[in-house]
Amino acid sequence: MMVNIITIMQKYSAFSLARNALSGHRNWPLAWRSPPLKDRYDVVVIGAGGHGLATAYYLAKEFGITDVAVLERGWLGGGNIARNTVTIRSNYMRDESIPFYVKSVAMYEGLTRELNFNMMHSKRTMVDVVQTWPKLRELRRRQLVMDIYGSTYEQITTEEMRRRIPALTGGGPEARLPIICGMVHTDAGVNRHDAVAWGYARAADAMGVEIHQQIVVQSLVRGADGAIDGVETSRGTVRAGKVVVAVSGHTTTLTETAGLRLPLRTMNLTAFVSEPVQPLVDVIVNCPDSGFYFSQSDKGEMVIGGAPDMGQSFRRDIKQHVFEDTVTAMLSLFPSFKKLKLMRQWGGHLDIAHDASPIMDQTEVPGLFVTAGWWGGYKAIPAGGLTLAHLVAKGEPHPLMDSFTLDRFRHLDFVMEAGTTTAR
Amino acid sequence: MLLIPCPLCGKRSESEFIHGGPVGADRPDPNAVSDAEWVDYLTVAPNPLGPVQEKWWHARGCGEWLTIWRDTRTHDIVEAPDGIK
Numbered sequence A: 001m002m003v004n005i006i007t008i009m010q011k012y013s014a015f016s017l018a019r020n021a022l023s024g025h026r027n028w029p030l031a032w033r034s035p036p037l038k039d040r041y042d043v044v045v046i047g048a049g050g051h052g053l054a055t056a057y058y059l060a061k062e063f064g065i066t067d068v069a070v071l072e073r074g075w076l077g078g079g080n081i082a083r084n085t086v087t088i089r090s091n092y093m094r095d096e097s098i099p100f101y102v103k104s105v106a107m108y109e110g111l112t113r114e115l116n117f118n119m120m121h122s123k124r125t126m127v128d129v130v131q132t133w134p135k136l137r138e139l140r141r142r143q144l145v146m147d148i149y150g151s152t153y154e155q156i157t158t159e160e161m162r163r164r165i166p167a168l169t170g171g172g173p174e175a176r177l178p179i180i181c182g183m184v185h186t187d188a189g190v191n192r193h194d195a196v197a198w199g200y201a202r203a204a205d206a207m208g209v210e211i212h213q214q215i216v217v218q219s220l221v222r223g224a225d226g227a228i229d230g231v232e233t234s235r236g237t238v239r240a241g242k243v244v245v246a247v248s249g250h251t252t253t254l255t256e257t258a259g260l261r262l263p264l265r266t267m268n269l270t271a272f273v274s275e276p277v278q279p280l281v282d283v284i285v286n287c288p289d290s291g292f293y294f295s296q297s298d299k300g301e302m303v304i305g306g307a308p309d310m311g312q313s314f315r316r317d318i319k320q321h322v323f324e325d326t327v328t329a330m331l332s333l334f335p336s337f338k339k340l341k342l343m344r345q346w347g348g349h350l351d352i353a354h355d356a357s358p359i360m361d362q363t364e365v366p367g368l369f370v371t372a373g374w375w376g377g378y379k380a381i382p383a384g385g386l387t388l389a390h391l392v393a394k395g396e397p398h399p400l401m402d403s404f405t406l407d408r409f410r411h412l413d414f415v416m417e418a419g420t421t422t423a424r
Numbered sequence B: 001m002l003l004i005p006c007p008l009c010g011k012r013s014e015s016e017f018i019h020g021g022p023v024g025a026d027r028p029d030p031n032a033v034s035d036a037e038w039v040d041y042l043t044v045a046p047n048p049l050g051p052v053q054e055k056w057w058h059a060r061g062c063g064e065w066l067t068i069w070r071d072t073r074t075h076d077i078v079e080a081p082d083g084i085k
Helices: A014-022 A050-063 A097-109 A111-115 A133-148 A158-164 A193-206 A248-258 A320-333 A335-339 A377-394 B035-043
Strands: A040-046 A068-072 A126-130 A154-156 A181-185 A210-213 A217-222 A228-233 A236-245 A264-274 A284-287 A292-296 A302-306 A342-353 A359-362 A368-372 B003-006 B010-013 B018-022 B051-057 B065-071 B077-079
Touching: A040 A050, A040 A228, A050 A068, A050 A193, A050 A377, A068 A236, A097 A111, A097 A133, A097 A377, A111 A193, A126 A133, A126 A158, A133 A154, A133 A181, A154 A158, A158 A181, A193 A210, A193 A377, A217 A236, A217 A248, A236 A248, A236 A377, A248 A264, A248 A342, A248 A368, A264 A320, A284 A320, A292 A320, A302 A320, A320 A335, A359 A377, A368 A377, B003 B065, B003 B077
Parallel strands: A040 A068, A040 A236, A068 A210, A126 A284, A236 A368
Antiparallel strands: A126 A181, A154 A181, A217 A228, A228 A236, A264 A302, A264 A342, A284 A292, A292 A302, A359 A368, B003 B010, B018 B051, B051 B065, B065 B077
16 A cells, blocks of 8 residues: 655644754755656646645645646746736736736735745835836826725826835936826735745745656647546656646647647747845836836846837847847936946746636636636746635536636637736 | 837837737638627737747838747847748
8 A cells, every 4th residue: 555645744833844954954854745647637837836836835735736746847946936927916907817817826824824835025116117108108007996996006197106115216207208296006916936935935845745746748638528637747647537727938838739729929038137235226117118117125136128029929038139139228217327237037838828817727628627828827827826726626617707617719708818927 | 128120121129110910810701700709809819938020010120010039038030021030
């Protein structure tokens, strides 16, 4: 008889820190196990990123489904959860979208306690720097819808914005795009992406979920009845009656192996980080008209992102002209940043749906679930995991996500968020 | 940075161009196809891990539209318009 030894998760606390200090920090238990791969599970989740790990966690916690394997081709939390700018916000446009993101922001705020893992959550407000009238009209329209669902958006004057962000010295009356005003989203914040991945992994593991790294899923396997039967991997066939595809940019690469056609395109989005400097900006700054956004990390680095690369791309690096365009835009509003040295740069590939809203559904292959089209999916991880676990466990969409199924394309009933993200 | 082969101007920097999207199927007569085929035409674009056929507009140059095959893994232009190396 095979016995599964489930580790008792050691609680992280000041007490455990002190106790482990006495033994020179040599006796900390591993945060998660590395068990041998079985050939069958109830549920296989492809992708140990934010959405995959959160889904596994909520499957175990909320629905008691613990015979779950999370398969990851690289290392845990090394995909897009490590390749974003950790911005958590709920300023969307549509009635269908906002309640979902409001829920996700609220879940993030309680995640440190829920997972007993310090998320270093910093609810620091986002300020949009508005430089064109069409953008202002669009943001006011968002504000009216956001008011309904308890998200926050407030217009402030340019003077007030410059007071709050002293480094914002560009965009004056002589500029090509003079600043018109600011919009303030007080619910926005940042946290630590590694903690999100590791916290979910550790908590899911403690409930019996298995996390397997460095296993490449090559194709999806369908049974004789057409339903999903498992996955073909670099370590052999793994059978499961339910398979979840949570792989971001490679969604179509995998779903094509089951004969599906999904309305997704894969694109490359990049970010980069400056050297650490003294505290200078204490809010998230978003400049949609100029095409960049940034926040200052707790370490002091400026974490900077821009517009996506044009065209489809499965690359994880940054194109020189995308980088130069972003820096040029940033220096037009923050000229003092010219002295900053840039330290690191990276890219991620993510898929965007036809209407720029996410897709979460059981596909026409019974038992095969996809979560995809997460443009800025970092903010959606807690609620995305919870609602996907609900869908997998019950076979019905969670009420917060029932507008985001594939049926909306069949009925041409889009949830049009194009234009409210950096997507062009 | 991509150097995109324009049939009129030769290889020019990507920053002079606007991306026109992947080339899909021709627009069918909506009354002649099934609902599923119509929705597929409207919403599903080719998304290959490899060469994709796509349109580019030389907007900050001569204004020409052109079509290339570009590899989505490497950015290599694997097929250029006729006559352009």
